[in-house]
Amino acid sequence: MQKLTCAIVGASGYTGLDLTRLAARHPQLKLVALLSDRWAGEAAGDRLPLSGPSAGLRYGALSEASAVEAEVVFLATPPEVSVELVPRLIARGLRVVDLSGAFRLADKAAYPTWYGFQHAAPELLAEARYGLPELNRAALAGARLITNPGCYATATAMALAPLVKSGLVSPDGVAVAAMSGVSGAGRKASEEYSFCELDEDLRAYRLGRHQHVPEIEQTVKRYAGRCGPISFVPHLVPVRRGILATATLRLAEGVAVRALEEVYLAAYRDEPFVRVLPAGQVAVKDVARTNRVHLGVAVDARAGAAVAVAAIDNLVKGAAGQALQALNAAMGWDETSGLDLVGG
Amino acid sequence: MQKLTCAIVGASGYTGLDLTRLAARHPQLKLVALLSDRWAGEAAGDRLPLSGPSAGLRYGALSEASAVEAEVVFLATPPEVSVELVPRLIARGLRVVDLSGAFRLADKAAYPTWYGFQHAAPELLAEARYGLPELNRAALAGARLITNPGCYATATAMALAPLVKSGLVSPDGVAVAAMSGVSGAGRKASEEYSFCELDEDLRAYRLGRHQHVPEIEQTVKRYAGRCGPISFVPHLVPVRRGILATATLRLAEGVAVRALEEVYLAAYRDEPFVRVLPAGQVAVKDVARTNRVHLGVAVDARAGAAVAVAAIDNLVKGAAGQALQALNAAMGWDETSGLDLVGG
Amino acid sequence: MQKLTCAIVGASGYTGLDLTRLAARHPQLKLVALLSDRWAGEAAGDRLPLSGPSAGLRYGALSEASAVEAEVVFLATPPEVSVELVPRLIARGLRVVDLSGAFRLADKAAYPTWYGFQHAAPELLAEARYGLPELNRAALAGARLITNPGCYATATAMALAPLVKSGLVSPDGVAVAAMSGVSGAGRKASEEYSFCELDEDLRAYRLGRHQHVPEIEQTVKRYAGRCGPISFVPHLVPVRRGILATATLRLAEGVAVRALEEVYLAAYRDEPFVRVLPAGQVAVKDVARTNRVHLGVAVDARAGAAVAVAAIDNLVKGAAGQALQALNAAMGWDETSGLDLVGG
């Protein structure tokens, strides 16, 4: 079989690194270009444990991005960069998977508020397919432009969407507290993200203002038909990888935990990457370095609440792995292709 | 001045260790007994960086607890042990600070549900004074039996009580996600709490079932006059010390963040251990190894929510430090006595 | 091609877990049995991110080990268990890879000192082939009993052997300081290995008495023809995986660093798992979750010393990965088969 040639733009960020690791071993992909100003001129095999031809690939400069030669281009770039590159690549007839938030929100009016810019290519928003196969598979077949979900949005929407759709919980008054490993902030040369500042620390940040909020609401609404405004509080915790999202929802009276678990089981029964567990057994360590999602739900009857918990690896199911999964779906390949990861 | 003699029962647990560190340097206390089966016979100075007479104290066996000779006895023991010891020590006329949960709940009927035992000394529940000075100072003067608050309960109740009392938020529908350092689980010889199992992991546990839940509700109700059932989800995160509690509350319409901050400032204006900060600046590292509480509040207007964040050191303000602060209050000493800690 | 059936005894320890992850994906192996008393009766797919038939395998009891049906048996058991099992399995004509130290030392007289037991099967010591392909490949072809090297021994012997053989450094007066991730101690239910005791701590242990010392000396001597007694100090550091070994050697006068690097390059030129780097660039994070060895050497001319540094993942190249590599060598398969790991 002829392999699909692919390029990764922004290959030295943490997401770009995981994409490189995975794409290099994907049986239907042939990695032909890696762009990164940081490592321009170096061989990929000097930066990552690659073997075969990928190891010999040399990083090119980001300035080559719009002219890159490949059938599919992954953009692991900031939204401001993606919004410029995507139209040029699409215009050249290439397939694009954008891992930034630049095309995630269908409503162009939302970008100034949440991303701080007027969208420069609003005509492509309708074409962009949201790459969360478990909640949006039908839309992905044949997609030319895949907008890859955010890490918090993946974990949170997968936890919320089936429950809200079931009607057993309210679509209003949802409160989410989520924790992310530090790699979620990207590769940073800043005091704030230094080891000494973050080790042994816990803090909340961007309370109610994280750009994944409208993305979560859009995804839940698309899947469940409705979704109230969600209160979302992200936290920074001293781990390298992983997201744990804990959502508290208003529960209809008399609903037992088994009924909620059934909702998850029904929604995700055939999903190769999803496991439903007792909520107290959902743990980041079990999904780290895999494309898996672990989900659990508990009932707090006293408080009239359901509590849903989701764990993912922010760089895999929350970024690079999901990008490949969505491409697999778009191409009609086995969705697990290239994603049989050992974890550990 | 004559110093008050004091004993610590359960001196080798993490709370007992911090109590020992602090009591040994407290200007009004004289440490005269340390009980711990684990280290019975060893000198305290071989286990902790003590100097002076405390260093030479030898750990005695727990079986000596009820006959211990000291004017005040700190119990850093499990609730099942405390509930047996407290009546005997009180009967001998000693002052007692119990750091377990055995006397925290005023309603004896709550113990079977939350602590798994019928209370063996319910007649003492009315006498026990809840040792959270910032919310219950008046009751502490002269207290003979101080029941020291739980770590999660301290952080959460301090964040919630003034807001609920203000009427600017609803006493109902409160959702709390809290994270604790591993020392909160006590000194454990278990696979589950081994370094390899917890490092780089995140998980929720005891969802809606943590024994601090009724304690938080009781404290808020006592202070604010009302409190609905709270949904509380604790999480285990890979730090040694510290608690971060994030509470999402339903906000009355049109309330600005400044109004909520004013509530905190008014409630805690003269408190030497409390600082009110922007919510995104509340961080465990700034309170670690101090008796401080850092509090912040944000408004998520879209979601009609207020989000309150509190950080403490679970072993200091959440246990040993607060025990000394409450004793200071009971004795009429300067409440900061022995608690001028450097952190770091 | 017919796959070779394999069993893993001791499948729930950290080494057993990594073996399971890797064997389940090895193209020439078919996992048919997993033995572990801890998880007896559970499905492997409930403990590890497996897919396919391996996920459905149920853990059996350790008592079934000597009767296990498989063409090759991996023993991830303590030496006391391996020394009993190996003769029975070999007698049944099975191929065995023993990951314990039970058959690593050729001299039966060394076991009482270093392992604390009289060897119960000394007649098999001559048959056991030391499974470190880079230093002992020739002996592995067709091996029936492979004794898998220790983690510290792998890193240290690979760093030392070529240098000692070159004659540019002295075979005497070698001082090694090595650091290991906590998983090297195995799965432990002990206070000593709890998160709170190890996080943020550093310490040396078993100074000069670690059982890998005679193994290192035997390996260097076998490869280089000579080796003086090595001073070896292991350290425990707060990481989950990884070994860094730093060896200080007496350098012949006037030898430049380039000459030492050439020795490494010549020894390991065609080795797919070895990379030679500047000594300050050898880092555990680059080899974690791979079968790689990173090596570097520096010259400290003032002190007349060469300093060699090696990094491996203690559970992969230091245990499970190397076991598969050695089996690959024994079977005549591509040595990298099943070991193309992404790291991260």
Place this chain on the structure above:
Amino acid sequence: MQKLTCAIVGASGYTGLDLTRLAARHPQLKLVALLSDRWAGEAAGDRLPLSGPSAGLRYGALSEASAVEAEVVFLATPPEVSVELVPRLIARGLRVVDLSGAFRLADKAAYPTWYGFQHAAPELLAEARYGLPELNRAALAGARLITNPGCYATATAMALAPLVKSGLVSPDGVAVAAMSGVSGAGRKASEEYSFCELDEDLRAYRLGRHQHVPEIEQTVKRYAGRCGPISFVPHLVPVRRGILATATLRLAEGVAVRALEEVYLAAYRDEPFVRVLPAGQVAVKDVARTNRVHLGVAVDARAGAAVAVAAIDNLVKGAAGQALQALNAAMGWDETSGLDLVGG
């Protein structure tokens, strides 16, 4: 008693922060100035858990350093800055404690090699007193210019000096491997020191080239009368605070471990900050946030080696704490004044 007024220059680095914490509580010191461009204008109490007048001190700009008004000035500045400031402050008759390496080496010819600059104030090198009281107490009485030891140098020299002096080990062929917490690198805004790059990693750096090497040799020679060139390899490990130094020395034949322990006990018998322990019990966690030094020594008879292990907190005994201890010695105060730290 009149307190001595003191200033801290470079108050926002990790050493400067610990100095501020400690100086603010020192019974004979009155903190009157804190200089730091990073926080210029902010109140110290907004950055650190201070109380009393220190909390209200506002950070001034570094440009005010040479004109600062205080009886003693602590310089927590880079050597290039200290070498300029010290002559001006000394010329104004102030007492100075310099925590950089600018005045540590008595031989001006050593600076170009180890510090990269020609010394601009060589006339002060003879006046500078090396502030390691346990090894150099006599020289400190009345000192006007104290040059505070390096962190690695403190741990290593304290481990080596008495052993070398005893004649039981050789002054030649000493090999030291040391590990440092990340705060030893200072406050850094760099990718290299980011949480994601350092967490779970281990590596060696500056092999044989660390600027503390000549300082160690000078200290040992001054104390013991002799010292060969030492091979010193520092390592970076994922903890915030702490140094563990492991030194391998050539042991005279037949020397028992007890003889070496006696050497330590004799040398440090009356030292309030030193404890001699079995080498495997020397651990960073026991000295963290204290001014203590834990020392141990083991004999590796097979290898003809003694192995000495030392643990300190790099920011306390390795920097800020020792600076106060040395000042205490210079002023004739109790050497433990202001240093009764709780650790934890």
